[in-house]
Amino acid sequence: MDIALCYESVLPNRGGCETYIADLSRRLARDGHRVHLYACRWDASALPTTMHYHRLHVKRGLRFLRPWRFAQACEDALAQADHDVTIGFDKTWGQDVLYPQGGLHAASQAYNRRKFPNAATRWLADLGKLLSPAPWSFARLERKQYLGPNRPKIVVNSRMVQRHFEEFLEIPADSIHVLPSAIDPGRFEPMNRLVLRNQERSDWGVEPSETVGLFVAMNYRLKGLAPLLHSVAKMERGVPFRLAVVGHPKTGRYEQLAAKLGISDRVKFLGFRADPKSAYFGADFLVHPTFYDPCSLVVLEALACGLPVVTTAFNGASELMHPGEDGFVVETPHDHAGIAQAMTRLCDPSFRAAAASKARQTGQSWTFEQHYQGLLRMFQDVAVRRRAA
Template structure:
């Protein structure tokens, strides 16, 4: 099949949707499909290499998201006329597609969760101000095109929800017909992320992180440290620190770490928290970590949690994370209900100070990840593609 993947930037170094799309593109190529990337920008190796197996089509620079989506639609129509596209798979940039996969979940749900992070007294003002900002108006206009009942000339797009939670949010927030939504969880590369990492790289990376053999390293990897619950993690660490000198936290990602450093200092645990800043590859950190912790306020289906589980690292996350739907709490990980409850999080962290418990849960975590591989993820996507192309052919014949 000729498959177009549409997103803002094709650059796996940026993480998240970009990393997933790059991995997905490689898998499609390995299965004999032709891949076209439609984006505003991409990595130099794809943009400049005419012999590349991935064909890049650049969306013209535009003023806002709505114009960008419309420009992408015009470009896709042109590419389709030239070569014939079997499937157009959009990662959330636009509306002209066969398959829409909003990796960020429901924009409205994410806004609600972000609002929870603000003090209660300021929330009404922030809510009112948001509705006036051009950025939010653009998102609302784009979402209306993406989720509205109107069809484009390829028919009405299918929508992929990364979890049951996201599916419910799309239905409630945008009045999407449930029959239009396909539930497909994220998958993980279980070869790249595996317990073998811990054998081959664990000791070396623990040395780099100045960790003793008896230390228990709690790892979090995130761009938005506030939304992913770092303050809750630091407060939980302060709860267990007096009786647990081996407990330490490693923070990877985030650009503005000063507020969290001040919090750790005020709670007397600044010497227990390492801030690494942005990292290019989290795999060595999973090798060094004992526990992965992400007390997130919103996550459609966290890739980093799946990566940690695949590496055999027990994970603690919240019910606000779509991946929690896959976890059997207290067996292959822990799921806490409230992302702001540092008391409950501290209890779960305290339980995993026990090395035997960590090892048993880590083995179960690996088994869980093996049931949700990236290869399986791709197979499920291709099955959806087959249904989409079959239905479009039926409409054409009719």
């Protein structure tokens, strides 16, 4: 098949959807499909050598207008092409399939309010949104994407997002296909894993007796780093535990919070890593107390590495877990005591060993190959319908 992928920026070392697109394009290319990328920028070294690139030139300017410009550029470019299937992953329209890896903006905005622990700060945040043109613009764009005259086939990566389409756009759940996200497990199978683990822990200054919880994110605020630090402060001092933080290089405010909470000695800020793989190997479990994640890829990566996971019910990836067996799912990031209790439980070596074994099973039960075959069947169906039309 001739397949076109549309996403503004594909730099896989930033993680998330960009890593997923790289995994998907490599798998499609391996099967002999002709794969096209419509984007403004990309890292060709992380993409298949047979990829066909179509650079879209989009004027910069006001942030809330940029998605409109990119979506229009996609529509114009695709009108001049003849692909079997076209797929968009974010704020675009006109493709055959829309697979919003980031979920609905309307839902994200509603969940984002929960970052603020009290009613007063939430009220101020709501006021700021009312005064900003971006939420209005993105809400209108989503209605154009999903409620226009030529409606796309909608694929979502969790039942949570499926519910959001019903709640925010009144699109019936039975018309939305749920296909959980997946990662290429081949990226996490080096022969020298034990060597990498020992090297990482040595670099972190971690004792062999210490348990390491790993936090990986670029958006520290949305992914719950602040409540996580409060949770670490609630853990008993006698528990040999360290938290390793990987992601955005700017950590000043969080280092200050750790100092204020008296836990600076228990938190290691590792900064940005183009590939966090070795960090997974150096850790004992992942903790991801997010306020909103349609289906977090870092959770899937951790499970593939055999790491138990602590996350929240606001993460669609929690639907793939078995709470109490391969990790824990807490109701909200603000449940500091609940997160602290979960991390403390995973500091017990015997429990953690059993949880790690179950985590590996969970990671293997939903594979990238299963995900890929489901997506491919959908593409084939779309291609048949296009030819019939």
